[in-house]
Amino acid sequence: PGGETSFDISVRNTGTIVDEFSFEIRGDPAPWAQVEPAVLRLFPGAEGIVTVRFRPPRTPTTHAGLTPFGVKVISKEDPEGTIVEEGTLEVGEFADNTIEMIPRTSRGSMGASHDVYIDNRGNQRMSTTIDATDPDENLLFAISPPSTTVDPGNATRVRVRAKPKKRFFRGQPKTHPFKVIVQPEGEQALQTDGTMLQEPLLPKWLIPALIALAALTLLWFLLLKPQIESTAQEAVVGEDIAKDSQVEALQEQLA
Numbered sequence: 001p002g003g004e005t006s007f008d009i010s011v012r013n014t015g016t017i018v019d020e021f022s023f024e025i026r027g028d029p030a031p032w033a034q035v036e037p038a039v040l041r042l043f044p045g046a047e048g049i050v051t052v053r054f055r056p057p058r059t060p061t062t063h064a065g066l067t068p069f070g071v072k073v074i075s076k077e078d079p080e081g082t083i084v085e086e087g088t089l090e091v092g093e094f095a096d097n098t099i100e101m102i103p104r105t106s107r108g109s110m111g112a113s114h115d116v117y118i119d120n121r122g123n124q125r126m127s128t129t130i131d132a133t134d135p136d137e138n139l140l141f142a143i144s145p146p147s148t149t150v151d152p153g154n155a156t157r158v159r160v161r162a163k164p165k166k167r168f169f170r171g172q173p174k175t176h177p178f179k180v181i182v183q184p185e186g187e188q189a190l191q192t193d194g195t196m197l198q199e200p201l202l203p204k205w206l207i208p209a210l211i212a213l214a215a216l217t218l219l220w221f222l223l224l225k226p227q228i229e230s231t232a233q234e235a236v237v238g239e240d241i242a243k244d245s246q247v248e249a250l251q252e253q254l255a
Contacts, residue, residue, distance in 0.1 A: 001094050001123060002058030008049050009071060009085065013042035020076040023050060027069035029089045032056045035071075056091050060153030062123050064093040095187050096121035101160075101180060105195040107173070111163035114194050116180050118158065120150040127185045130158050134178035138165055139196060141178075162196040174198040 013019050021040045025033035032054050040048045052071060056062045070084045098119045106112030120126045127149045132141040142161040150156050160180055168174075175197055182190040 001056045001062045001064075001091065003092075004053055004055050005089070006051050006053040007087070008051050009073070010047060010049050011040055011042065011073060012047040013044055015075075015078060016044050017077060018043055019078065021048075022074045022076070023052075024072040024074065025052065025069060026072055026084070028067050029054055029056070029069045033069075054089055056089075058094060058096075060121055060123050062091060063152075064091050064123050066090050091123075093124045094122050095124065095126070095184065097126060097182075097184055097187065097190060099180070099182050099190045099192050101192045101194050104193070105197060106162070107197045107199055109167065109199045109201050111161055112196050113159055113161045114180070116158045116160055116182070116192065117155055118148065118150055118182055119155040120152055123152050125152065126150045126187075129183045130160075130180065131183070132160055132162070132178055132180045134162075134176055136176070138174075138176050139163060139178055140165060160194075162194070164196070164198045167198075167201055169201045171200055173200070 009023075011021055013021075019042055021042065022038065023035040023040075024030075025035070034053045034055070036051045036053065040050055042048050067089045068086065069089055070086045072082065072084045075081045098121065100117045100119075102115050102117070104114075106114060116130070118126075118128060127147070129147045130143050131146075132139075132143060140163045142163070144159045144161075148156050148158065162176070162178060164174075164176065175195060177193065177195050180192050180194060182192075184190070
């Protein structure tokens with residue numbers, strides 16, 4: 001695929017008049033074929049040669065393997081004398097594989113996930129294994145699935161989760177670079193780089209939030225709560241006095 005191959009056809013005019021011959025390529029390779037010259041004009045007893053060139057495109061739809069074809073030779077003066085010569089075209093294999101990691105950088109205190117997309121742009125089925133490694137050996141990896149098969153012209157996704165071996169409560173985030181390695185069977189390995197940014201278990205906002213909460217609690221017990229209790233007691237006393245006045249008025253009415 002992406003290359004060119006050719007062969008020659010020898011045509012003899014066995015008739016008694018000048019004849020003109022045209023050519024058609026039959027079979028799956030027909031779209032890739034070109035005949036030069038397209039028309040051959042021969043005198044009686046004369047012989048000519050045409051060249052057939054195949055240029056299979058370098059695309060996933062160009063399947064590898066043996067593909068039969070036919071060359072139809074059409075006589076203008078004797079259409080019933082049309083003949084077909086058969087042959088076989090062997091299409092080679094080619095690999096064009098790419099990988100991409102999304103996101104390249106992740107954040108988390110307990111771990112983070114990355115998606116690795118494997119794209120098979122070749123014309124053969126690709127079986128791969130996936131692995132990950134970090135130079136400082138600070139991470140553990142969970143890969144799902146650890147191996148996969150991708151058909152030509154298709155892509156697949158692999159989930160890679162990076163988990164720190166050690167955790168910390170406070171401090172600055174720690175950077176852990178790592179690599180994901182995709183190994184196609186019989187082909188060169190593909191690599192992509194990623195980074196896991198490990199954050200502390202206690203977020204930065206937690207300490208100020210606890211201090212603010214403690215201040216509000218202290219304010220409640222020292223100022224707000226006593227004031228509310230005093231106001232409530234005054235209200236209760238006022239209600240008791242009002243009730244006593246009502247009782248005395250009723251007693252006077254009864255007397």
